[in-house]
Amino acid sequence: MPSVLLTDSISFELGALEPWPSDVKLYQPYEVEQILLQDQANSLAVQVFLRMCGLEFQVEMRSNAEHMSPSGKLPFIKCGAFVVADLDPIVSFIANKGINLTDHLDAAQKADMRAYMSLANNILGNAELYISWCDENVLNEVTCPRYGSVYSWPLNTLLTWRKQKQVTKKLTALGWITKTLDEVNYSKKWIFTFADTVLKNYFCRFMKMSIIAVMPLVSASEIISISLMIDARSWMR
Amino acid sequence: MQTAERNSPETTAETADVPLQLSNIKALVEKINVEGLGRTKDDLVIKTIKELFEAKDFQQVVLKSQEVRTKLEKLGCFKNVGVFIDTSKGQDATSSGLEITFTVKELKRVLGGINTLVGNNEGSLVIGSNLPNTFGRGEKLQVEYTYGTKQSKGFNGMFVKPLHNKANSILTSSFYQQNSEWPSSGYHLCEQGISLDASFDSVPLLRHSVQWEGVWRELSCQSRTTTFPVREQAGHSLKSALRHVIHYDNRDSAVFSNRGTLFRMVQELAGLGGDVGFVKHELTYQLNVPITNDVVLQGSFQGGFMKRLNDEKMIYICDRFFLGGPHTVRGFEQRGIGPQSDNQALGAQTYWAAGLHLFTPLPFKPGHGGLGDILRTHFFVNAGNIDNFNFGDNIKESARILTDRYRLSYGMGLMLRLGTVARIELNYCVPLKCQRGDRTHHGVQVAVGVQFL
Numbered sequence A: 001m002p003s004v005l006l007t008d009s010i011s012f013e014l015g016a017l018e019p020w021p022s023d024v025k026l027y028q029p030y031e032v033e034q035i036l037l038q039d040q041a042n043s044l045a046v047q048v049f050l051r052m053c054g055l056e057f058q059v060e061m062r063s064n065a066e067h068m069s070p071s072g073k074l075p076f077i078k079c080g081a082f083v084v085a086d087l088d089p090i091v092s093f094i095a096n097k098g099i100n101l102t103d104h105l106d107a108a109q110k111a112d113m114r115a116y117m118s119l120a121n122n123i124l125g126n127a128e129l130y131i132s133w134c135d136e137n138v139l140n141e142v143t144c145p146r147y148g149s150v151y152s153w154p155l156n157t158l159l160t161w162r163k164q165k166q167v168t169k170k171l172t173a174l175g176w177i178t179k180t181l182d183e184v185n186y187s188k189k190w191i192f193t194f195a196d197t198v199l200k201n202y203f204c205r206f207m208k209m210s211i212i213a214v215m216p217l218v219s220a221s222e223i224i225s226i227s228l229m230i231d232a233r234s235w236m237r
Numbered sequence B: 001m002q003t004a005e006r007n008s009p010e011t012t013a014e015t016a017d018v019p020l021q022l023s024n025i026k027a028l029v030e031k032i033n034v035e036g037l038g039r040t041k042d043d044l045v046i047k048t049i050k051e052l053f054e055a056k057d058f059q060q061v062v063l064k065s066q067e068v069r070t071k072l073e074k075l076g077c078f079k080n081v082g083v084f085i086d087t088s089k090g091q092d093a094t095s096s097g098l099e100i101t102f103t104v105k106e107l108k109r110v111l112g113g114i115n116t117l118v119g120n121n122e123g124s125l126v127i128g129s130n131l132p133n134t135f136g137r138g139e140k141l142q143v144e145y146t147y148g149t150k151q152s153k154g155f156n157g158m159f160v161k162p163l164h165n166k167a168n169s170i171l172t173s174s175f176y177q178q179n180s181e182w183p184s185s186g187y188h189l190c191e192q193g194i195s196l197d198a199s200f201d202s203v204p205l206l207r208h209s210v211q212w213e214g215v216w217r218e219l220s221c222q223s224r225t226t227t228f229p230v231r232e233q234a235g236h237s238l239k240s241a242l243r244h245v246i247h248y249d250n251r252d253s254a255v256f257s258n259r260g261t262l263f264r265m266v267q268e269l270a271g272l273g274g275d276v277g278f279v280k281h282e283l284t285y286q287l288n289v290p291i292t293n294d295v296v297l298q299g300s301f302q303g304g305f306m307k308r309l310n311d312e313k314m315i316y317i318c319d320r321f322f323l324g325g326p327h328t329v330r331g332f333e334q335r336g337i338g339p340q341s342d343n344q345a346l347g348a349q350t351y352w353a354a355g356l357h358l359f360t361p362l363p364f365k366p367g368h369g370g371l372g373d374i375l376r377t378h379f380f381v382n383a384g385n386i387d388n389f390n391f392g393d394n395i396k397e398s399a400r401i402l403t404d405r406y407r408l409s410y411g412m413g414l415m416l417r418l419g420t421v422a423r424i425e426l427n428y429c430v431p432l433k434c435q436r437g438d439r440t441h442h443g444v445q446v447a448v449g450v451q452f453l
Helices: A004-017 A037-052 A087-096 A107-133 A136-148 A155-174 A181-205 A211-217 A220-229 B009-015 B042-054 B058-074 B395-404
Strands: A025-028 A058-061 A076-079 A082-085 B028-035 B078-087 B097-106 B111-119 B122-132 B140-148 B153-162 B170-182 B187-203 B206-221 B235-249 B260-274 B278-290 B296-308 B350-360 B375-387 B407-418 B422-433 B443-449
Touching (some): A025 A037, A037 A087, A107 A155, A107 A181, A136 A155, B028 B042, B042 B058, B058 B078, B058 B097, B111 B443, B375 B395, B375 B422
Parallel strands (some): B028 B097
Antiparallel strands (some): A076 A082, B078 B097, B111 B122, B122 B140, B140 B153, B153 B170, B187 B206, B235 B260, B278 B296, B375 B407, B407 B422, B422 B443
């Protein structure tokens, strides 16, 4: 049986040879009724990235996008014959075609950038999951109705329960399950100020550079999406 | 000619010169004993043996007691049944009275076993246990775990209640979980469901089944290379369907039949709840005509038609029809005929397939008892067509659409019988007519299974 890693790297190499097609589609769950916080944040991140690279794409909404994705992560893009899911693999896939936003950074700054992105992903990503699936109020009022909205009874209750068990298991392994909501909010606020500082610092240092070049340093789309979500009930604390 | 006073067959030994006419011996069954009953309920036993009281002469008594014995064995309560006919004794006995004793041995409370099962191109191991005669009226509670050679795993729990009436009605309820792989279409399917079934004979040999099934299906792609139209169907779906099956089979054997017909029609309505909705009809017909003593000509036909119920409910790839393979139109890969994408079958909503077969014994005629019984040679011509046809109102036009781009193959091979239900086929196939996109297989095809075109 061929190794999955080998197939991936081969497919990326092959993908590098083709130019960006005109019919690339980005798949995500339904925006109005179904999508949850983390998927919305990731989807916005990918969309912002693609637009900043100047690449054309269309957004397709599917109720089963989560299951269509080859790795289970959202969103995913269909680029010709290739299906790539999640922000980091998509960025690598596009980088293979010679398009990226970090050409102006040297190796040390690229390493810093990766560290900041990883930090943002870990803390913000897990905070998003915690808010959606572990907080009773949000779970009952927002997450469960939205996640089960595309299924008929009794699948809607069954699948939501199953997903909650999966997410709880993951957060337990990471040690997030024992945090209280206040602790989670504190982590969010911390990363807010941190991102603020980073933006300011980089802005000061590279004042002549446009904001666009600086934005990817901190998964800025996450900040944009979070500021959008700040109006949502779950964040009014 | 014997007189009516003779009431015991023991005296026939002395008059061996004159043939004894059992039908002329007047006999009356006065008492029936059933020994060995445990949990089996009395009313069921009484209902079964009651007809024995109607016998008027000795011949009828002997024949009817054999019939009753077979019926008792078929109840599903007893392991074996013995019959003992004797003259009736005691105060109320008359001269022509008989007393019949049935000695029954009840089945144990819990039975278990490990069996092998043969499916279409797949063998499975079945580990199961059942509780026969659970409540005393022939019910059965059965639990099974199946593990197949193609990584298909399944679990099945079933409760069967026979009603023991003239129509041979049986009520079944079961819940099951079944995992199956379909590499020819690139997906893996996990089904979990409940099914309720009521079967009965409307006339002898014609069996109806009315079923309701509620299934939760999870379709997932087998690998990253699964084609996108199949990837679009990945996810969860819920099917709640009513089904009606008519089954008529008067062939002398299911595997190597020499004469008889098989007719089977399935009609399914899905959409009462859940998100899957369609109306499906499927028909199977087989006719066997013996030409000489050993040579049989068989014609068979299969067809199916399905239509989406309304705009809100969908048809998924696992509901559609597929055609091609060593069990249907030979000479093509499994699911190799019809709409394909990247060499993976997508299925379609209408199909038909027909076959003409000639079965002959082995050329060197080893005779009966031995290889000759279980091996046959086989010449065949298969044809079929499958697509999402758009039928109009014109029947002629529809018929033309159906036969327009049909596929054809022919060949010959050997068949080996496995037990009483399955066979192995080894065929050399030549596909004659095919369409662009079909996956043909010119050469040797091997197949094991129960159902063939």
